[in-house]
Amino acid sequence: MTERVPPRRPATFKLTDPSVVLIDSDDTGPSARPTAPDPAPSAPPPRARVQLAQEKETPIVAPKAPRSIINPKKGFSWGTLFWTAATGLLSLAFWLWVSKLVEDLFAQSTTLGTVGAILATLAGGSLAIIIGREAFGLMRLSRIEQLHSRAARVIETDNRAEAQAIVRELLKFESPNPQLAHGRATLTKHLDDIIDGADLIRLAERELMTTLDIEARALISKAAQRVSVVTAISPKALIDVLFVAIAATRLIGQLARLYGGRPGALGMMKLMRQTVSHLAITGGIALGDSVMQSVLGHGLASRLSSKLGEGVVNGMLTARLGLAAIDLTRPLPFNALPRPVLGDLVKDLLKKREKEE
Template sequence: MSSPRKPASFRVDEVEIDAPPPPPPVLEEPLANPPATVRNLPKMKRGFAWGSILIGAIGGLVSIWAAIWFDAMVRDLLARDDWIGWAAIGMAVVALLALAMIVLKEAIGLLRLGRLGKIRHEAESAIRQQDKPLAQDVTHRLRSLYHGRQDMAWGLSRLAESERDIMDADELLKLDERTLVAPLDPLARGIVAASAKRVSVVTAVSPAALIDMMFVAAENLRMLRKLATLYGARPGTLALLKLARMVVGHIVLTGGIALGDDVIQQVVGHGLTARLSTRLSEGMFNGALTTRIGIAAIDVCRPLPYIEAKRPRFRAMVAEVAGIR
């Protein structure tokens, strides 16, 4: 046993503390049974397409029957040397001519709708790449698109006066938007707001759900046709259906299909929506859905992306439809 240490004074910063050494790292042992890697599933062989053969055979039989019936009708009419036969032949010619004009109109409508998307795609590429020749091509396409429209005469003349003084691609496209496309945006928002208000009122007072569905579908198709015509498409029936499919795809891609009571409550107010009747709430919901479809239709039909102009805000438009300022 050593003698006890005598008391002494010392400074705290002079004390050295011996810390224990850190423990050595523990190496992980390899797993005894490593997980098996997932391989591609083998391709499953499909059987013979009997359903397609059945549909094709039935379609062929119907086509042959229609051809035989038409041939027999024409022979019978030609065999009759009276006014009934000649009148029937004349009506058949008129029907074929009308059918050809309908097909031509639908083809032109599809081409016009595709032209809007092509112009917008080229404009986005010109802005991204700063391509002046491509921007000039977009300007030329827009000029030919709106040529002959009385409501676009001022914008076309303004564009012709100023486009030669612009050197940059994005500035030229800004001029295109400012003079040609931006003046159409308030009209497009007015079309969407009017359709949404009609849908809200009719579905709020309608006594049957089937009437609601039919009216909402008809009003939305009518709105799509008006928006496409405003921006220069003038679609037919097939082009209108294609536009509806494009709008639905745009809504799904942008993630804006989810419309619920929380959206309506944020726009209108929690207290007011709680006191609304069920039918009035359904009317507001259908109006909000129509508004969302209209905004997506504007995005699809607009021949230029939003450069200087602001995209319509969904909540602001829903509040406008609901009459809340």
């Protein structure tokens, strides 16, 4: 029979102990055994040899930055060239018409010509200001899109230099908002202290977006309640459609201005088109099962009349439009803060309807 070896009791060792040998994890042959000299005959026998395997370090490979598909570079477009040329021709034609009109007025009377020239100057100056405001609004909306996409890439790649550049640009972008004074001061104080780029973006989101997200939710909830009440008591379906469209346009404009955008007429058209496209892509036009469960869970399905039910549904759709507009007008993606959920807004809407009953 094989003699049973008693288990070895736990013991401590020092790295300088000759009985402790460091070997590679893959080296298990006889060459891994120590070559320490044998102890002197008069010395006490050494303790059992202990072999410590060194784990091989796995090199850390930085993730590659994903290619941006949000704002792909566009090449030459014949449509853009056509509309640019057509707009230039129409502008020249309008200018020639105005100049000919002023000349005819001067031919009739010096007073009429002077009045016509003053009116033309005022109209041209006002048009230039309007065009400048529209261009400024479109530039700010484009800047929000760029900040959003760049921040999303930094969260994936953890690029510290890019994160600092984004935060500095965001601080300058949100500087006119007095509500974010404390958040801007805190973020500026810790801008150089955070090593990870993703953590810096998350800190910026918590400090700058928390107050704005709360106010955005309040705006969406009020707009949904207003639409629900008006469409429930309106006698015509055409009035419902017009009011929902006006309320949705106003809500999108309020959300854009809240997060720092200043859209004009062209900017609002762009935001409306992007919001509808976003809803079509995400499938948000149809009511989900969770929303219907929220309605049924409140026990209102059997008590609501058909007209009142239409008001609740219109309010839900308005809230969904508001949530889609937040994704388009918010300069930072949702990462550190929770995304507003339609179910919470629906609960607020249903509580409002219960109080009115």
